[in-house]
Amino acid sequence: MIAIAGVGGAGVSFALAVAGEGVGVEMGEPLVLAILTACLTLSYVLCGLLAWRHRPASRFGSLMIAAGFINFASTLVWATRDVPYTLGQALDLLPPVLFLHVFLAFPDGRLRGRSVQGLVAASYVTAIALELVRMHFGDFGPRNLLEGHANPATAETVRQVQLTLVSVFCLAGVGVLASRRRQAGRPLRRSLALLIDAFAFSLVMLAFLFVSSAFDGPWVAQIRWATFVTLALAPIVFLTGLLQARLARSALGDLVVELRADLAPSDLRDALARALRDPSLDLAYWLPEFDTYADVDGRPLDLSDLGRSRVTTLIDRNGEPVAALLHDTSLQDEPELLAAATAAAGIAVENGRLQAELRARLDELRGSRARLIDAGQKERQRLERDLHDGAQQRLIALSLDLSLLEERLAGDSEATTSLDRAKREIAISLEELRDVAHGLHPAVLTGHGLQVALESVAARASVPVRLTVKLDGRLQERLEVAAYYVVSESLVNIAKHAHATSATIDVARANGHVVVEIVDDGIGGADTERGSGLRGLADRVEALGGRLRVWTPHGGGTRVKAEIPCV
Amino acid sequence: MRVAIAEDSVLLREGVARLLAESGMDVVAQCGDAEQLLAELGSEPVDVVVVDIRLPPTHSDEGLRAALEIRARFPSTGVLVLSQYVELGLAMKLLADSAEGVGYLLKDRISDVKEFLAAVRRVAAGGSAIDPIIVSTLLSRRRTDDPLERLTRREREVLDLMAQGNSNQGIADKLVLTLRAVEKYVSSIFTKLQLPATGTESRRVLAVLLFLRN
Numbered sequence: 013m014i015a016i017a018g019v020g021g022a023g024v025s026f027a028l029a030v031a032g033e034g035v036g037v038e039m040g041e042p043l044v045l046a047i048l049t050a051c052l053t054l055s056y057v058l059c060g061l062l063a064w065r066h067r068p069a070s071r072f073g074s075l076m077i078a079a080g081f082i083n084f085a086s087t088l089v090w091a092t093r094d095v096p097y098t099l100g101q102a103l104d105l106l107p108p109v110l111f112l113h114v115f116l117a118f119p120d121g122r123l124r125g126r127s128v129q130g131l132v133a134a135s136y137v138t139a140i141a142l143e144l145v146r147m148h149f150g151d152f153g154p155r156n157l158l159e160g161h162a163n164p165a166t167a168e169t170v171r172q173v174q175l176t177l178v179s180v181f182c183l184a185g186v187g188v189l190a191s192r193r194r195q196a197g198r199p200l201r202r203s204l205a206l207l208i209d210a211f212a213f214s215l216v217m218l219a220f221l222f223v224s225s226a227f228d229g230p231w232v233a234q235i236r237w238a239t240f241v242t243l244a245l246a247p248i249v250f251l252t253g254l255l256q257a258r259l260a261r262s263a264l265g266d267l268v269v270e271l272r273a274d275l276a277p278s279d280l281r282d283a284l285a286r287a288l289r290d291p292s293l294d295l296a297y298w299l300p301e302f303d304t305y306a307d308v309d310g311r312p313l314d315l316s317d318l319g320r321s322r323v324t325t326l327i328d329r330n331g332e333p334v335a336a337l338l339h340d341t342s343l344q345d346e347p348e349l350l351a352a353a354t355a356a357a358g359i360a361v362e363n364g365r366l367q368a369e370l371r372a373r374l375d376e377l378r379g380s381r382a383r384l385i386d387a388g389q390k391e392r393q394r395l396e397r398d399l400h401d402g403a404q405q406r407l408i409a410l411s412l413d414l415s416l417l418e419e420r421l422a423g424d425s426e427a428t429t430s431l432d433r434a435k436r437e438i439a440i441s442l443e444e445l446r447d448v449a450h451g452l453h454p455a456v457l458t459g460h461g462l463q464v465a466l467e468s469v470a471a472r473a474s475v476p477v478r479l480t481v482k483l484d485g486r487l488q489e490r491l492e493v494a495a496y497y498v499v500s501e502s503l504v505n506i507a508k509h510a511h512a513t514s515a516t517i518d519v520a521r522a523n524g525h526v527v528v529e530i531v532d533d534g535i536g537g538a539d540t541e542r543g544s545g546l547r548g549l550a551d552r553v554e555a556l557g558g559r560l561r562v563w564t565p566h567g568g569g570t571r572v573k574a575e576i577p578c579v
Numbered sequence: 580m581r582v583a584i585a586e587d588s589v590l591l592r593e594g595v596a597r598l599l600a601e602s603g604m605d606v607v608a609q610c611g612d613a614e615q616l617l618a619e620l621g622s623e624p625v626d627v628v629v630v631d632i633r634l635p636p637t638h639s640d641e642g643l644r645a646a647l648e649i650r651a652r653f654p655s656t657g658v659l660v661l662s663q664y665v666e667l668g669l670a671m672k673l674l675a676d677s678a679e680g681v682g683y684l685l686k687d688r689i690s691d692v693k694e695f696l697a698a699v700r701r702v703a704a705g706g707s708a709i710d711p712i713i714v715s716t717l718l719s720r721r722r723t724d725d726p727l728e729r730l731t732r733r734e735r736e737v738l739d740l741m742a743q744g745n746s747n748q749g750i751a752d753k754l755v756l757t758l759r760a761v762e763k764y765v766s767s768i769f770t771k772l773q774l775p776a777t778g779t780e781s782r783r784v785l786a787v788l789l790f791l792r793n
Binding site (some may be wrong): 405457476 | 663666669
């Protein structure tokens with residue numbers, strides 16, 4: 013609708029110009045002016061429409077459309093009837109002020125700052141009120157229906173004042189644009205700068221045009237043409253910027269694809285920087301437990317102290333902050349791009365944060381499991397030691413005493429018999445205690461290491477065992493204990509379930525790991541979850557950050573392999 | 580015969596000292612740790628030391644290290660190591676390349692006074708005393724194509740006692756056999772196991788243990 017209206021308006025302007033002035037081909041000025049005016053209307057209306065569709069929330073598009081239609085309305089001065097002529101005349105100076113408004117309201121359609129708002133308001137007053145004053149004093153000839161008290165001299169003075177003021181306002185607008193350009197940041201600098209330059213140049217041309225026509229300078233017609241061309245080009249430059257933003261959105265597509273992969277935090281930053289075309293971009297993670305933002309390496313960041321050229325965009329999920337983007341101020345001119353990027357990043361960051369949290373909890377769990385096993389092991393060692401130093405020693409000493417007593421009572425057979433019985437009881441107790449103590453902790457392991465400890469285990473196995481231990485020196489005790497239990501428990505399993513005829517045990521150090529492998533030639537098909545003790549072994553190995561794997565095909569023997577990192 | 584004792588349990592140390600003294604041995608030193616034992620040995624020649632394998636300060640391998648050091652520094656001193664557990668690996672480590680003047684017994688054996696004193700004397704004289712548990716572990720060890728199956732029951736008994744360090748006479752006494760009969764069994768065992776005949780008793784202990792171990 014608006015597009016048709018715009019085209020129609022442009023057509024009407026053109027028709028009015030041609031019909032009203034009754035131009036011939038030789039009359040260059042009205043024809044060229046008519047074409048340029050029509051182009052100007054079309055340029056603003058159509059570009060405004062595109063901008064509107066592209067950013068419905070922004071008033072910039074509608075402002076451009078308004079500028080286009082007001083420009084059309086001002087061409088009513090070419091109408092033959094008096095009423096439209098008068099109306100067109102009253103609006104004659106409004107388009108340049110609207111252009112000024114449009115340029116200063118870039119990019120979101122709002123005028124930022126009191127001074128800018130004042131400047132635009134003053135321009136409107138100058139354009140409309142002084143125009144009406146001029147009409148009152150009889151400017152613009154007999155078809156001016158608003159003529160009150162004809163006074164050509166006053167009208168001329170007002171005209172000069174009005175045009176000069178508009179020129180000054182336009183130049184002030186140039187100043188505003190120049191200061192804004194200085195603030196523009198790095199990534200958008202080229203497209204933004206070009207646009208701001210186009211606006212500023214248009215304003216300069218307008219100012220020049222008005223000064224020339226106020227004081228009847230030379231080449232007014234040509235200057236007007238050039239000004240119109242410049243004005244019509246500004247929306248085109250704007251459109252180019254829009255197109256680039258759209259290209260940026262396709263970069264967003266790449267970002268989303270990249271985010272699907274499992275990105276490291278630093279890669280996520282790089283992907284965002286690429287998508288937003290801001291090499292200075294930083295990613296800050298929200299750490300709720302510390303109530304602060306931190307960079308990828310966990311260093312706390314103060315988001316309130318970023319300087320003028322950088323701002324923060326928060327990324328939240330379900331109302332909770334998860335991260336923040338620290339980026340160039342100019343990115344705020346592309347709010348949809350930023351919104352889309354933060355939405356995409358929000359998912360990835362949340363994902364990464366959850367993963368980090370999960371990893372932290374896993375580490376914590378592994379740590380607490382290791383501590384539990386360590387504590388249990390220490391307790392068992394202590395108990396074994398207590399038994400060794402206490403009850404066992406005392407029983408042996410007691411048995412020795414009984415032996416000495418027995419020798420002394422050599423003649424008394426009744427006494428020696430009961431002493432003998434007592435000694436046998438003590439011997440059985442000692443044996444039981446020894447089993448208990450050894451079950452608590454194989455003391456030989458602490459004193460003499462894995463090789464010595466495993467030799468006895470292998471010798472006592474139910475099947476012939478070939479034991480190969482290739483370790484240079486001792487391992488950490490917890491590793492030795494874990495390896496010892498992996499071997500002894502596997503041999504118990506072989507005795508109970510495997511129906512094997514032989515087994516091999518290999519213990520070696522490889523790539524910073526202790527590798528313990530027990531292979532038998534039995535029936536396989538071991539139950540790895542219940543009864544076999546394999547679950548407990550896996551717990552012990554995994555608690556040390558290692559891995560226990562079991563291959564047990566039916567009829568194919570069983571292979572148990574534990575790999576534990578040597579820290 | 581001069582004996583030194585290293586045992587951190589006072590109760591046991593004094594018990595052993597009394598036992599040895601009552602049997603007519605000269606207990607020249609009673610030590611609570613390995614360091615003290617080595618110091619005593621440096622100043623006084625000793626025929627045999629009785630040493631606990633777990634000694635202060637860490638109660639891990641001090642006793643064994645002391646035993647190995649004594650074997651290296653005082654080759655004429657016999658070393659009898661006592662332990663609450665006997666481990667095959669430790670026995671092999673202790674013997675290294677000779678069973679001469681070495682004993683490794685479960686501490687419980689002390690209360691079998693006669694056997695214990697015999698072991699002390701044997702080790703002091705350069706013989707060996709290997710705990711029956713070690714030997715039985717080795718004998719009962721599962722083997723593919725077990726050469727021990729070629730032995731008779733009696734031969735196995737003789738092998739058992741031989742591996743513990745008993746002399747032929749000692750074996751004869753224990754099994755109530757004549758010395759000649761034992762000698763016959765021994766030579767038969769060596770032939771069946773294809774072991775080369777060795778001179779001294781301690782050499783044959785090592786040979787038999789090494790054979791059984793593999």
